Amino acid sequence: MLKKNPDKILENYHFEEGTLIFSSQLTLNEVNRISAKLIKKIRNYSENELRIDLSEVTKMDSAGAVFLGHIPKQLPKKNINIIVSGASEKIQNIIDTFSVPKELTREEIERTGLFERIGRKTYDFRSNVVGxxxxxxxxxxxxxxxxxxxxxxxxxxxxxxxxxxxxxxxxxxxxxxxxxxxxxxxxxxxxxxxxxxxxxxxxxxxxxxxxxxxxxxxxxxxxxxxxxxxxxxxxxxxxxxxxxxxxxxxxxxxxxxxxxxxxxxxxxxxxxxxxxxxxxxxxxxxxxxxxxxxxxxxxxxxxxxxxxxxxxxxxxxxxxxxxxxxxxxxxxxxxxxxxxxxxxxxxxxxxxxxxxxxxxxxxxxxxxxxxx
Known part of the structure; x- marks a missing residue:
């Protein structure tokens, strides 16, 4: 029986004019197979905007959703705008359920006013400890x-x-x-x-x-x-x-x-x-x-x-x-x-x-x- 050559296996993703297009399935097995090569390419991405097209994805599990959430962390620049589009309602629900929450930056944390922070601490202290x-x-x-x-x-x-x-x-x-x-x-x-x-x-x-x-x-x-x-x-x-x-x-x-x-x-x-x-x-x-x-x-x-x-x-x-x-x-x-x-x-x-x-x-x- 002839063994398939791994090099001839078509990848289920490709880049096209600043758009990362996924096709077929984005499941645990596929993530394990493509993650190393894809992350290497993402780390060399130099554009100011990255579009992720999921219109051709027919199946996704929690591993695929988490993998999508980690893509922004692998980009060389933190200010790259990421747009996810084309996901079906079923795929979008999986992404919303298993995606990694966005980490607040120092600027976003410090954006809260001083009096607001004092008020929140005071309210929590009064409602919990004092009560x-x-x-x-x-x-x-x-x-x-x-x-x-x-x-x-x-x-x-x-x-x-x-x-x-x-x-x-x-x-x-x-x-x-x-x-x-x-x-x-x-x-x-x-x-x-x-x-x-x-x-x-x-x-x-x-x-x-x-x-x-x-x-x-x-x-x-x-x-x-x-x-x-x-x-x-x-x-x-x-x-x-x-x-x-x-x-x-x-x-x-x-x-x-x-x-x-x-x-x-x-x-x-x-x-x-x-x-x-x-x-x-x-x-x-x-x-x-x-x-x-x-x-x-x-x-x-x-x-x-x-x-x-x-x-x-x-x-x-x-x-x-x-x-x-x-x-x-x-x-x-x-x-x-x-x-x-x-x-x-x-x-x-x-x-x-x-x-x-x-x-x-x-x-x-x-x-x-x-x-x-």
Whole structure:
């Protein structure tokens, strides 16, 4: 049997006065056979316009449509005008279905106005992030309040365990940090007050600053970095492992089952941690006042009794309650919205901590304006 000579096989395309004419079929087998030679010719094309005539094409599959979409990328010049014509309705439908989408150039991307891009980002943020955050806030507030009165659907002892993890285990760290903050604050202030003979006012400065401002803020920042990250990473890991979906399948609300005990524990422990930070911060200031300004402990306590107001203590406690809600809710939000598998767990945990600290400082500034 005689074998056909491949060189004598007629190609199903040819160029004619700036027009690339395809005939017969443009299927996977034909594309594999002609692609190398045709691409070589296309790369040497020098005209400003290329017409592609498909009037003689009777059959095309997805490979042919994709091949047509890659022809413009092989041209030596990017500004060559390409016109596709002659395709039947059936062939055109195949081209529209399987053709490669056009890639936007840098000029086309930058053509969008600045305010339009800002508006689109703002709208997406408001509709997606803010909406979900507010919905989670309402859901968490409802189940937290309800959980104090109906504890049947909560795991036994979970609130106590979370209180130990969030509160008791953080006592040494917060006490040390508050002591150092109070010590440094008093040391920096004493150098200035000493010049004006206003040594005794150091007591007012340390007491008011620690009880109304630095005590709750320092506690919240430390808890955000310590417990907020733990909440976010725990929920994110469960989300990646599809354990959250399993809880939904079992008819258990993940927020009520997992997050509410953490919120209740935070609400119960953060006020006490704040009071502890106040005490150790004032103690640090008292040490500096005694060693650097010769203010006796008796004089310090006597002045503190005059300058310390119940309003400042209550202000700090109210702030700590607000901060507790922000920390737990932010950690929960990022934990439940994790994307990207194991890598995403680390990224979203970092986002949770940074966002928690930012929102805590923002809330502190707002409450500072309201209370004073």
């Amino acid at each position: 979900d955050y507010i919905y989670l806030m309402a859901d968490l507030a409802y189940w937290t309040v309800l959980g104090f009165f109906n504890r049947r659907e909560q795991r036994k002892g979970e609130v106590v365990n979370q209180a130990l993890n969030i509160g008791v285990n953080a006592l040494p760290l917060i006490a040390l940090m508050a002591f150092l903050i109070g010590l440094v604050l008093a040391l920096q202030s004493a150098a200035q007050l000493r010049q004006f003979g206003a040594n005794i006012f150091l007591v007012d400065l340390v007491v008011i600053f620690m009880t109304a401002e630095m005590g709750p803020l320092l506690t919240a920042v430390m808890i955000a970095g310590r417990s907020g990250s733990a909440i976010a990473s725990e929920l994110a890991s469960m989300k990646v492992a599809e354990e959250i979906d399993a809880l939904n399948t079992l008819g258990l609300n993940p927020v009520r089952y997992l997050v509410v005990p953490k919120m209740q524990a935070s609400i119960l422990t953060l006020p006490f941690l704040t009071l502890l930070a106040d005490i150790f911060g004032i103690f640090g200031g008292m040490i500096v006042a005694f060693l650097y300004l010769d203010i006796s402990f008796f004089s310090f306590f006597h002045r503190m009794a005059d300058s310390l107001l119940l309003r400042d203590i209550i202000t700090g406690i109210i702030k700590s309650l607000v901060f507790a809600g922000i920390i737990v809710q932010t950690g929960t939000f990022f934990g439940l919205h994790v994307e990207g598998g194991a890598v995403g767990v680390g990224k979203f945990t970092t986002k949770a901590v940074v966002t928690s600290i930012f929102l805590v400082i923002l809330a502190d500034a707002i409450m500072g304006l309201l209370f004073y």
